[in-house]
Amino acid sequence: MILLSINEVYKAINSNERVRQLIKTAPLNIIEQMEVKNFDTKQFVLYQGESYQNTYLLVNGRVKVFLNSPSGKQVVLDVYDSGMFLGEQEAIINRPYSASIINISPITVLSIRNSDFVEWTQKDHRFADRLIHNLSEQIYHLTKRMERYSMHSALQQIGLFLLYCAHEHIPITREKITYEVDTSYRNINRVLKKLADINVIQIDRSIIKITDLQTLQQIVETED
Template sequence: MDIKEVYTAINSDQRVRQLVKTAPLNIIERMQVKHFDSKQFILHQGEQYQSTYLLVKGRVKVFLNSPSGKQVVLDVYDAGMFLGEQEAIINRPYSASIINISPITVLAIRNADFVEWSQRDHRFADQLISNLSAQIYHLTKRMERYSMHSALQQIGLFLLNCADEHIPITRERITYEVDTSYRNINRVLKRLADLDVIRIDHATIKITDCQTLRKIVETED
């Protein structure tokens, strides 16, 4: 592997660069840059892998599959996120499945190298703890939303959160954030559109009445 390609990948994203800037040189030299087209990067729940991956470009979906075939999305990661870091540290099979939902570039790091990196680079270890804590917090809030809110409330809360953070809203994003079927998502969106609280323009969704949408979410049984 050309070390220049590794450094080009590292420097292509600020979050990645900050994570790697104090990594031991011998570990950087053993990293590998890999590229995958959409849905060609798949890591399976229950399987054990020999590498940890740092996402440099693109997006991946983290999800659970039940024996009945139901899929529950846990999160969507973009650049600067590790894949498999928890499993590398505790030497366990993957607790969830991962698939890329766009073309991606990753840095592949041998598990042994990743563990050594976390032990030798104290600045990185602190950042890793912070990242893992944020993931646990985010997952807890998501599970609360899944278990305690109706489909309409889940969708409404997600729409309001996107509006607060000025995040573009698409049907695709909604499917990754709520625990319900695509058909039910369309039914809820149509209901909200009929109430004139959202406007649907092909795949893009805009909130037209945040106050009413918030009231609907709060009063939904």
């Protein structure tokens, strides 16, 4: 049983290059304590304000990180994919979760006890350096997102995200937009219809294509 378990762990590690690089120098006793867990969509949930005994490394799939206000409003902070840790900050400082997490696709995670995760950071200096780099990137990305939320209209937020996707050659869907802007789904549809009506974008079911990049750029720069 133990051999089968460790074989599953190594199979998960080697299934993703980002994950493999993160665990490359992990102490063997830490790897031996990891567990592989699989979840269907929306079956993996960690709640803001709650404490958990494990840190998770996302091997495959995507999760949404979000805040819930007392009034029920939800603000998406980020969407993580493979190679991202869940709960690492809380494990290090021993605090309840600062945000909620739910998987938006089927996922595979490596479950690591918080005590093992902290020991890993202390013993594996290469990993600690990578973790600091990853956390710094998260803070930078979150700061830019909060700037977009607080200083731009819904039209500008959507426009900026469309421009980013065009620059990075990322397929655009309505679902992705809902994770990147601080506005209602109804308002997103209103903005997309407005952009489609002036032939800046084309909408084919849930897929969105930019047809006039220059005009979209002008709209983002001149919108008050």
